[in-house]
Amino acid sequence: MLDMLSERFALDALHIKDIRNLIHPPHFTRLENAAMHIILRFPVEKETEDPFSEVTSVSILVDRDMCALVWPGKRFHRFTNADFKGLNVNECASMIIHMLVDYLLSRVYILREEMDEFEEECLADVNRADLGRLLNMRKEMATLARHARTNGIAIEKLMDDPVYKGNLRLIDAHEHMERATAIAESKAEHALNVMQAAQSLLSQRLNEVMTFLAVITVVLTPMGIIAGVFGMNFTHMDVLAYPNGFALSVWGMLLLGAMLAAFFRFKKWW
Template sequence: IMGSNYSPIALNIFIQDNVLVTYHHQTLESLNKVVYKYMNTLDAELDCADVVILILDMMVDKYFNFVYALEDSVYHFEDRHVDDRFNKMVMDSVFKLRSDLIKVKRVLFPMQELIDTMKQNGDLIIDNKHSLYIQHIDDHLIKQRNIIRTAQEMTNEIRENFESYTSFRMNSIMQVLTLVSVIFSPLTFIAGIYGMNFVNMPALHLHYGYYICLAVMFVIAVVLIIFFRRKKWF
């Protein structure tokens, strides 16, 4: 894994007799550590199996940096206030985080398959020392996968909470708009009747007809609001 965008890097290893060849497109820090720390010792007891296991061990240990960073990011979102967590910018970050979790997961699974193959095949396991090292790597991979799985579940919960919050907020807005339209429906009806161009209409020529009409409309609106409040519709 390379960089903050969690880009995977392919590492090919070829072993024949006592010769080991690695092929990769970019510099791998884990591989360089093995070269500088172990290859320069000229240890006669160091064989290809030892080198491969050391490379895998250092690579898997380096995965913890990315796994723990993603875990901290997930807990950061969980600790945020609800109002802050449910804005669009934060949710975009959550979706980006879910994408990064998937990228790391796609790296862990092939590595897990490789370790499982090594445990079952036994070509590289010459003695108990190799078996213990491989089991050590396997334990680290299991721990990392569990962390990623938990982080994915937490991001799914954040997404579901966001969808529930958005749905609840939309329903609340629609409820208010519906009540407003219901309140204005009788008022619009009265205004529509007295807006017709008939000459002979009741109370059309009253001196205080306009104010009486406004008062009636106001009373209707207040009565509807009180009715809705008693029904606890808002």
């Protein structure tokens, strides 16, 4: 197949290598005899539990009489004859590009909805928030933004060609990539803000717990001192013979604890 395309479009070894590269970045090249080669890159869902999407590049070769679409990796869209009925070669190329970028835009929309729902769950109960999963979703959204931005650059270069200048499908495809880039970048930034907010809430709750434990420790400290004094194993301690000594020591401990607690409350430390 590639040998036939190489002969048809006069491809050199470097172009063949680019076509076979599954992760080749988006690129536009003018070939001999008014032919063109455009490479776009898209996410493809893995068939595993890995939350990330793998990436595949797609090559489109066009000349005056032929348009070829090459999938070096996993195919994520099926075209039918009805999709290109009544279209010339250049219109077929622009239709292919338009349908492929629509897939990327729809992936951005789907991931944005998933992230919106998950962010609400995280903020509703930060103690059970899976920030690691949110971080993975943010990384995938940032990857989609990068794909959309580079695809848009390649399409923009194709639109500069006189044959495709003013092509409505390419204009719409380029607008879709700009929209996908804006949405994905905005959502990735928003996810980062949500993660920071969740971490701030967790830190605040941890500080509240530590403050409560510190207050309890300070309140109980005088009681421990009094108990330690009266618990000394000395032979002569006249105060131990006092009839109301035990009651006074207990009330003294309670009074000191209450005074310290009231002082912390007055100072708004607790």
